[in-house]
Amino acid sequence: MSETTEISKPRDIILDVAMHLFGKQGYTGTSMRDIANGVGMLPGSLYAHIQSKEVLLSELVERGIARFLTAIEPILDQEISASEKLRAAIKAHITVVAENPERSLVVFHQWRFLGKKNMDLAVKARRRYESAFTTIMEQGIAAGLFNPKLHVKIAVRTLLGALNWTPEWYSAEGPLSADKVGDIMAETLMQGFLARA
Amino acid sequence: MSETTEISKPRDIILDVAMHLFGKQGYTGTSMRDIANGVGMLPGSLYAHIQSKEVLLSELVERGIARFLTAIEPILDQEISASEKLRAAIKAHITVVAENPERSLVVFHQWRFLGKKNMDLAVKARRRYESAFTTIMEQGIAAGLFNPKLHVKIAVRTLLGALNWTPEWYSAEGPLSADKVGDIMAETLMQGFLARA
């Protein structure tokens, strides 16, 4: 509306529509005609802005993972305890999911449909994300804050499973803010279900 | 091979092939030609045994959820503590996932592609599954075994998220048996990450 308002480029609109549809219907369940329809142009016209359906997916997955990585990695360098880092990382993750649950569904599930080269890139980025949590977990154990009997690999996968499942149920219309949900999940995972003496 | 060996009916073979393909490529990413190919018949011949692609999916989802329900619900009636119930339920869940991770992926993700009627059935069954864990959680809190400050709804979703994510990483070829993985996950979730004094 104002003079400084950026007019969204067609390519960004296409990416945005594709993100929502890939999240809702899956990559293979979405046709270029669906996307064109959502954007408001004819199917063939899409190719004036993008090269192929797979490049669309690849760019969405790549950008999506990057969003998670940039939210979490700075936390590793902060001068706070491992428990504070873990709590902050969990909250950051939920915040990124809440920003756009559909994007998260694309990142978590649709990478399977990438071609080999792009899939390798995505897998590598996801490993890097997982390793951030592994690092925090190991720091916590080394500092005597975390249970030394933890099976780190399984603990990290348990944690990431809980986090990666959140786009399945989190709703911005729910009673709890993303920040609050993150807080509660962090507390639940760190304290455990059992009562403490 | 023996006289008592049941010869698999074509319909069961089709269901089995469909389960693997729907798990690996998704429902919309799998064609009836893919399935026919895996079974070893021509595409049109499938329809001598099944009514439609969606009926195939619906039957797989229905049976799959039932597998989880029958594994968990008897535990609710056992005369054991809530912590023992929760541990048993977690192990039962991992065992069912490990039996067939692809079936679990179908159950957890492909139900979205069911038509309204079948989807409603699936959602109802999944709610029933979730409520089994809610019941255990509430029993544990009432018995003073579980942390009374738990946010039950989020705790259950955190737990189920961790469990539902296991088909993404569990491998029968890994070093740990399903039972052992279940044990470790149960311990991790019940004790929490933090060291206990």
Place this chain on the structure above:
DNA sequence: CCTACCGATCGGTAGG
């Protein structure tokens, strides 16, 4: 369970 086929839809392109 095969042969032979249906209309619809797919990802993508040439030319303007």
Place this chain on the structure above:
DNA sequence: CCTACCGATCGGTAGG
């Protein structure tokens, strides 16, 4: 970004 179209593939069927 539209017009007009390509060959390939889709779920499914009739008749045997």
